[in-house]
Amino acid sequence: MIEIRNLTYEYEPGKPVLKNISFTVEDGERVGLIGANGAGKSTLMKLMLGLLESTDAVFADGVPVKKDTLPEIRRKLGFVLQNSDHQMFMPTVAQDIAFGLLNYGMGQTEADRKTDEVLNQLHVSYLKDKYNHRISGGEKRMAAIAAVLAMEPSALLMDEPTSALDPENRRRIIQLICSLPQTCIITSHDLDMILDTCSRVILLDQGGIIKDGPAETILRDRELLEAHHMELPLSLSRR
Numbered sequence: 001m002i003e004i005r006n007l008t009y010e011y012e013p014g015k016p017v018l019k020n021i022s023f024t025v026e027d028g029e030r031v032g033l034i035g036a037n038g039a040g041k042s043t044l045m046k047l048m049l050g051l052l053e054s055t056d057a058v059f060a061d062g063v064p065v066k067k068d069t070l071p072e073i074r075r076k077l078g079f080v081l082q083n084s085d086h087q088m089f090m091p092t093v094a095q096d097i098a099f100g101l102l103n104y105g106m107g108q109t110e111a112d113r114k115t116d117e118v119l120n121q122l123h124v125s126y127l128k129d130k131y132n133h134r135i136s137g138g139e140k141r142m143a144a145i146a147a148v149l150a151m152e153p154s155a156l157l158m159d160e161p162t163s164a165l166d167p168e169n170r171r172r173i174i175q176l177i178c179s180l181p182q183t184c185i186i187t188s189h190d191l192d193m194i195l196d197t198c199s200r201v202i203l204l205d206q207g208g209i210i211k212d213g214p215a216e217t218i219l220r221d222r223e224l225l226e227a228h229h230m231e232l233p234l235s236l237s238r239r
Ligand SMILES: Nc1ncnc2c1ncn2[C@@H]1O[C@H](COP(=O)(O)OP(=O)(O)OP(=O)(O)O)[C@@H](O)[C@H]1O
Pocket: 011, 012, 017, 035, 036, 037, 038, 039, 040, 041, 042, 043, 044, 082
């Protein structure tokens, strides 16, 4: 589904923030991208989505991710950015969700029905007619997740999906991710969430892949996590 070949990226010349990254994510896999602040997770995600440019290093479903393939890539890959503010285009939550659907040629009635369905699914129907600039950070996050869900992409890339969520909404998003048949790539500092949702983990430090393997093994390795400025998931450290 997603292939990355020898990807190196620098914002400023001579200062690479990603160094020679290669990995493949298969159809239906759920992968957690973890690493300390500044490790390169969001940069990697933006490159996968074509929000930052790379050359012949990232492929989605065999299609190279670059400027002229972006419309096609957008249909395949849904995303929730670390800051959901950058993802909202319309005044209200419902209009925003329907906007993407209408853009892809869905009729108004069907788009309205789909909008209601995803808001219901996430238990946030009360947000429907609220103005995007008058809702809380966590509500924005839920609205942004509802909007990608509505598009039914073949893969979902989520940067810190549960940050800012209360325990109940966090739990809902975990259950949602577990129930999705789609490929998911998730970054988070919430390693309990990664443990609950992902079968595979890729650990980044200073722009390099330190480890790529089963979530159960990597997230139980206290020494490895601590060496890279992380801690065991709470659910494992209590035992
Ligand atoms: N627009 C930018 N211009 C220059 N450097 C940047 C830019 N965005 C990020 N960086 C640098 O790139 C590196 C990786 O940043 P990135 O946002 O990918 O980290 P991250 O792993 O997502 O961190 P966090 O856990 O804090 O979200 C950091 O050193 C950061 O300072």
